[in-house]
Every structure is written in structure tokens, then in C-alpha cells.
Amino acid sequence: MTGATALFLLSACTQEQQNKISRDIQNWTGTNGVLEIYAGDKLVRRFIKIDKLSTALGTEDGKPRPYRFGYGVLDENLNMLADPGEKKVYFEISDYAGNYVFFESPR
Template identity: 80%
Template sequence: MKKTFTRLTVFAASLAVVLLTACTQEQQNKISRDIQNWTGTNGVLEVYAGDKLVRRFLKVDKISTALGTDDKSPRAYRYGYGVLDENLNMLADPDEKKVYFEVSDYSNTVFFENPR
């Protein structure tokens, strides 16, 4: 029984590796994003004007690339949902609400996982 289980495990792992290497890089990225979306994240998006922090969004689970309705081409902005940290204290205070946001590809932004 143990040999059969070990062989089955090795076969399943080998099959998974073959299937993943057969995927294009974009397909692998999509699988990774799907897993990340399922598990969730605690991202922070900061927007800068020069060297000054002007906006911060907390509890961002993902940032998506906008696609054209007809041509499905990527647009020059990203969008998502997060809690607007109005007082910039890195805490989602009770009076701060979750909002929709868009940021241009040309804006000065930093996205990272919240270390707290």
C-alpha cells in the first residue's frame, strides 16, 4: 500500500510539473493570481506626488489592469478597492471606508504587502 501511495504521489507531482511547464508565462501568472486572489492579501498602495505621500489605500486585495471593452487591449491605468487611509496612519480607522480607486501607469505608486 505504501509503495502505491508513493508512486501515486510521485506521478501526481510529475504531472503537475509537466502541466505547469506547458503553460505560457501569462497562464502561469494567471494561475498565481487566481491562487493569490483565493487566499487574499493585505496590500498597501501608496501614491506619491514627487517625494511626498499624498494617498494611501489599505487592505487592497488586488490591483487589476483595465482592458478595453471592444479590443480587450490593456489600458494605461490600474484599478482596485481599498480602505482610504485619510490620516495616513497605516490603520483602517472606523470612519475610513473602502473605496474604488484608479491609478495611471504614469503615476508614482508603490504597492506592497502590509507588514503588520
């Protein structure tokens, strides 16, 4: 399949289908991600070196659940570095949670 054909097929998808394709690709490829969680305008928690942020799926029905999960280093002192003693942990973030931002690490 050529790039033009793929682009045409993607443009024929609804926005929801495009979002799902994007999530599937993101879940598959992974990133060097950073997840920041805010309480109001204050940064309260940061996870770094996240391989991928996945959308949870139901066991029985396979439908997307309203939360994301992943593994990352808990950046306890919020300095964007994996310091000695800071460990890789499992985390979940709800769609209904407060403000959070997930982005590729600039480092």
C-alpha cells in the same frame, strides 16, 4: 503537472508573457495590499486592505489598458490603520501617474 515541468514551461516564456502570467495570478489570488501615492518625495495618499490590484482591459478588444484599479480603505490620516469613519472606496491609478508603490501589508 509537476513543479519542475511548470518551471520549465515558465522559463520558456518571454518576459512579457511571464509578466502577464504574474499579473493574472496576482489578479486572481489577491493580497492584503497597500498602495501609496507620492508627490515628489512626500506621501500624499494611502489605500490599505486592498484585496487585489487589477489591470484594466478593453471592453471590445480585451487588451490591457494603461491603468490599474481596485478597492481599498482610504487611510486619511496615513497611520496604516482602518480607523472608524475611513471607508472602503474604488480607486484607479494610471501608468502615467506620478510615483506610486504597491506592496503587501507588513501587518
